[in-house]
Amino acid sequence: MLKYIMKRLLMLIPVLLGVSLIVFLIMHLFTGDPAALILGQHATQAQVAALRENLGLNDPIYLQFGKFIWQLLHGDLGRSLMSRRPVLDDLCACFPATIELAFFSLLIATVVGVTVGVISAVKRYSFFDYLSMIGALLGVSMPIFWLGLILIIVFAVNLQWLPVAGRIEIGLEPARITGLYLLDSLLTGNWEAMLSTLRHLLLPGFALAAYSMAIIARMTRSTMLEVIKQDYIRTAHAKGLTESRVINHHALKNALIPVVTVIGLQLGFLLGGAVLTETVFSWPGLGSLTVNAILASDYPVVQGSVLLVAVVFVVVNLVVDLLYAYLDPRIHYQ
Amino acid sequence: MRKYGLLSLTLLLIIALLGTTVFAAAKILVYAKGADPRGLDPAYVDDGESGKIIVNIYDTLVKYKAGSTEIEPGLATSWKQTPDGLSWTFKLRKGVKFHDGTPFNAQAVKFSIDRQLPPLRTDDMPYASFTFEPVKEVKVIDSDTVQINLSKPYAPFLANLAMSLAAPIVSPTAVKKYGADFMQHPVGTGAFKFQRWDKDQQIVLVKNPNYWGVKAKVEKVVFKTTKENAVRASELLTGAVDIIDGVDPNDVKKLQSSGMKLIKNPGMNINYMGFMCQRKPFNDPKVRRAISMAINRAELVKYLYQGYAKVANGPLPNFIPGYAPELQPVGYNPTEAKKLLAEAGCQNFNFTLITYSNARPYNPVTGVKLAEAVQAELLKIGVKTNIKVYPWKEYKDVLMKGQEGEAFFYGWIGDNGDADNFLSLLDTNQISSSLNSAKYSNPKVDELLKQGTLTQDPKARVKIYQAVQKILLEDAPWVFISHGVDLAAYRPNVKGFALHPTGAAWLNLVTK
Numbered sequence: 145m146l147k148y149i150m151k152r153l154l155m156l157i158p159v160l161l162g163v164s165l166i167v168f169l170i171m172h173l174f175t176g177d178p179a180a181l182i183l184g185q186h187a188t189q190a191q192v193a194a195l196r197e198n199l200g201l202n203d204p205i206y207l208q209f210g211k212f213i214w215q216l217l218h219g220d221l222g223r224s225l226m227s228r229r230p231v232l233d234d235l236c237a238c239f240p241a242t243i244e245l246a247f248f249s250l251l252i253a254t255v256v257g258v259t260v261g262v263i264s265a266v267k268r269y270s271f272f273d274y275l276s277m278i279g280a281l282l283g284v285s286m287p288i289f290w291l292g293l294i295l296i297i298v299f300a301v302n303l304q305w306l307p308v309a310g311r312i313e314i315g316l317e318p319a320r321i322t323g324l325y326l327l328d329s330l331l332t333g334n335w336e337a338m339l340s341t342l343r344h345l346l347l348p349g350f351a352l353a354a355y356s357m358a359i360i361a362r363m364t365r366s367t368m369l370e371v372i373k374q375d376y377i378r379t380a381h382a383k384g385l386t387e388s389r390v391i392n393h394h395a396l397k398n399a400l401i402p403v404v405t406v407i408g409l410q411l412g413f414l415l416g417g418a419v420l421t422e423t424v425f426s427w428p429g430l431g432s433l434t435v436n437a438i439l440a441s442d443y444p445v446v447q448g449s450v451l452l453v454a455v456v457f458v459v460v461n462l463v464v465d466l467l468y469a470y471l472d473p474r475i476h477y478q
Numbered sequence: 479m480r481k482y483g484l485l486s487l488t489l490l491l492i493i494a495l496l497g498t499t500v501f502a503a504a505k506i507l508v509y510a511k512g513a514d515p516r517g518l519d520p521a522y523v524d525d526g527e528s529g530k531i532i533v534n535i536y537d538t539l540v541k542y543k544a545g546s547t548e549i550e551p552g553l554a555t556s557w558k559q560t561p562d563g564l565s566w567t568f569k570l571r572k573g574v575k576f577h578d579g580t581p582f583n584a585q586a587v588k589f590s591i592d593r594q595l596p597p598l599r600t601d602d603m604p605y606a607s608f609t610f611e612p613v614k615e616v617k618v619i620d621s622d623t624v625q626i627n628l629s630k631p632y633a634p635f636l637a638n639l640a641m642s643l644a645a646p647i648v649s650p651t652a653v654k655k656y657g658a659d660f661m662q663h664p665v666g667t668g669a670f671k672f673q674r675w676d677k678d679q680q681i682v683l684v685k686n687p688n689y690w691g692v693k694a695k696v697e698k699v700v701f702k703t704t705k706e707n708a709v710r711a712s713e714l715l716t717g718a719v720d721i722i723d724g725v726d727p728n729d730v731k732k733l734q735s736s737g738m739k740l741i742k743n744p745g746m747n748i749n750y751m752g753f754m755c756q757r758k759p760f761n762d763p764k765v766r767r768a769i770s771m772a773i774n775r776a777e778l779v780k781y782l783y784q785g786y787a788k789v790a791n792g793p794l795p796n797f798i799p800g801y802a803p804e805l806q807p808v809g810y811n812p813t814e815a816k817k818l819l820a821e822a823g824c825q826n827f828n829f830t831l832i833t834y835s836n837a838r839p840y841n842p843v844t845g846v847k848l849a850e851a852v853q854a855e856l857l858k859i860g861v862k863t864n865i866k867v868y869p870w871k872e873y874k875d876v877l878m879k880g881q882e883g884e885a886f887f888y889g890w891i892g893d894n895g896d897a898d899n900f901l902s903l904l905d906t907n908q909i910s911s912s913l914n915s916a917k918y919s920n921p922k923v924d925e926l927l928k929q930g931t932l933t934q935d936p937k938a939r940v941k942i943y944q945a946v947q948k949i950l951l952e953d954a955p956w957v958f959i960s961h962g963v964d965l966a967a968y969r970p971n972v973k974g975f976a977l978h979p980t981g982a983a984w985l986n987l988v989t990k
Binding site for chain 1: 506516517522525600601602604608648658661662677679680702703704705706708709712717720871872890891893910911
């Protein structure tokens with residue numbers, strides 16, 4: 145098993161190389177010139193040309209790419225062209241926020257989605273089933289921007305139950321250990337900060353979870369329906385096991401394999417940064433960082449962000465594959 | 479029983495989450511704005527978001543008076559020019575220290591400017607050449623006196639020294655210590671000290687108890703980044719923040735009816751449609767005047783901006799010295815317009831309008847909507863136009879090349895509050911720098927503008943710029959559409975908050 149994990153991790157290298165090459169080409173060939181944006185409204189053509197030369201943007205593409213890879217191998221992701229901040233600092237600042245929101249959303253989505261899916265499958269064609277599938281349709285169709293704003297208006301402005309935006313109440317930020325506010329406040333025993341973080345996570349977490357919840361519910365329902373038809377379920381019933389034991393112990397585990405794939409994909413997508421949610425709730429995450437960098441043609445930041453997301457995807461896929469082995473003893477890796 | 483345990487725990491958690499309110503101990507003023515600043519080193523930024531924070535951390539040698547762009551003492555208590563305008567001597571305020579304890583003196587001023595002059599100046603300093611281009615050298619006369627020698631006389635230079643970009647004085651010790659990271663670790667002499675910056679989240683400043691000017695009335699200021707306009711307005715309504723700027727006109731009614739106070743300031747900008755003055759048909763001023771007469775600017779502004787813009791009477795906003803209300807551009811007169819067009823031999827002609835796709839501070843409804851509105855106006859007198867739209871980055875390139883379109887939409891955000899800053903956009907010398915996108919060239923205007931930079935007496939300069947405007951309003955190289963308005967709002971318990979025409983707000987004067 146360990147050998148398998150090592151093999152998979154080694155595959156990261158060609159993946160990252162390929163991803164950075166593609167991003168590099170896209171940024172350099174299809175987006176605008178960062179030099180003009182860096183210099184603003186007073187830029188003369190001479191100044192823009194001088195800056196381009198200085199940034200090495202006139203060098204042939206393969207040379208620029210080679211320089212980038214060389215720096216990367218030395219652990220240097222470069223500095224943002226606009227803010228002059230080291231890209232690694234930007235990523236370390238933004239990624240924990242994305243991790244927290246992504247995991248929180250996925251937790252809600254998984255718990256609610258799987259539960260609803262299982263119940264819908266077991267009580268097929270019941271009122272609950274129809275209601276939940278309509279709910280799932282809504283969840284998949286609702287524009288997240290609209291949903292976010294509606295949640296803010298209802299719960300934050302009108303009912304004033306929850307805060308409007310941001311990660312935490314101003315002034316309550318916990319001491320920075322990992323950048324994950326929930327973890328940091330736990331480690332420092334700062335309950336005020338933990339409570340405030342949870343309150344701030346609820347609305348964006350739910351808005352983001354709506355889509356995943358719907359997909360997971362539908363997936364669970366359809367796979368459960370498949371599994372329930374199987375002979376071994378009939379055998380389990382015949383043996384006299386309770387309905388609850390049959391569903392939760394025998395059926396669910398098998399139904400979950402495709403669902404785990406979906407969950408993994410959702411996690412990968414969420415960790416890439418949900419830009420729209422981040423914009424509505426002013427969540428300082430990876431999505432906004434990447435989009436703003438793309439719009440500003442800030443190559444180093446875009447490259448760093450995309451590399452990070454690629455690593456995340458590879459790792460998440462590995463974890464999902466390992467989970468299969470746990471769920472299905474027939475699956476064996478060497 | 480186990481089920482109920484879990485249920486009651488969940489219920490308890492929900493109650494705890496919904497019911498908590500936390501009171502901030504010290505007096506914290508929260509100002510929510512739409513974007514994170516680019517950085518906090520005055521030499522490396524060009525955006526208003528950075529400027530707003532920079533004015534609270536740093537000081538400049540001279541500053542703007544409240545409500546106008548006239549100049550008053552800042553870190554310099556007095557100054558004089560030699561009669562030939564080539565040398566400025568500033569007497570500096572005594573006893574001032576930077577936040578890190580470094581003494582403020584002539585050496586610090588020299589350091590702050592020298593780093594933006596060749597050979598220390600780097601290629602990515604957006605405002606260095608604009609601000610310090612005429613500077614030959616900075617001399618330390620004694621620790622309280624600094625002399626700036628120019629290579630040519632340049633009257634607007636004093637206004638440059640009041641800007642929030644490039645001009646603020648930085649701590650030499652801190653710059654040497656942090657190097658490129660000074661962008662995230664600013665040290666100035668201002669009313670607030672920098673404490674922390676959580677990217678895309680907030681910037682926290684604390685009161686500088688040793689400030690030489692009016693000491694801050696609050697302990698901390700937090701600049702919170704909230705991207706969406708509607709969400710920012712919601713935060714103001716719930717009291718999560720105390721002040722917001724970039725108020726969306728759609729939110730104004732709701733804010734006012736909830737008791738929030740609104741500030742509406744004319745912005746330091748101009749929104750215009752320029753004619754390509756070196757090509758047919760708009761190389762003929764008659765045709766330019768005709769088209770200008772065909773556009774009902776007042777109606778346009780009312781319809782597009784619903785009161786959140788001021789109709790422009792020329793290139794200058796009304797608070798810039800040099801503006802004169804009695805000078806007006808050609809009025810709306812569609813019949814006269816048709817006549818003029820016929821006289822010039824351009825009956826029922828058509829041309830191409832080029833525009834930008836996005837919104838701009840001086841044009842929040844996007845370049846496309848503005849172009850379509852003008853297109854509709856021109857159709858009324860039988861002039862057909864077709865619109866070509868470009869994304870902003872590409873648009874600037876297109877304008878630089880000047881080959882596309884016969885008329886274009888553009889704007890300008892003022893830098894230093896001096897009339898020359900706006901009017902030089904129509905100087906022949908600015909054609910090659912691409913700031914004069916209309917490629918308008920009038921030697922009379924060029925001569926007057928040159929005189930304006932050489933004249934020292936402010937009153938004489940005002941007369942010169944009025945003469946320039948008279949010519950421009952006659953010649954109509956642009957259709958002067960509007961000035962964007964700066965909108966800010968604050969909670970009723972906030973006192974002393976004022977938005978300066980340059981968009982900055984000095985928060986040491988604010989209390990809550």
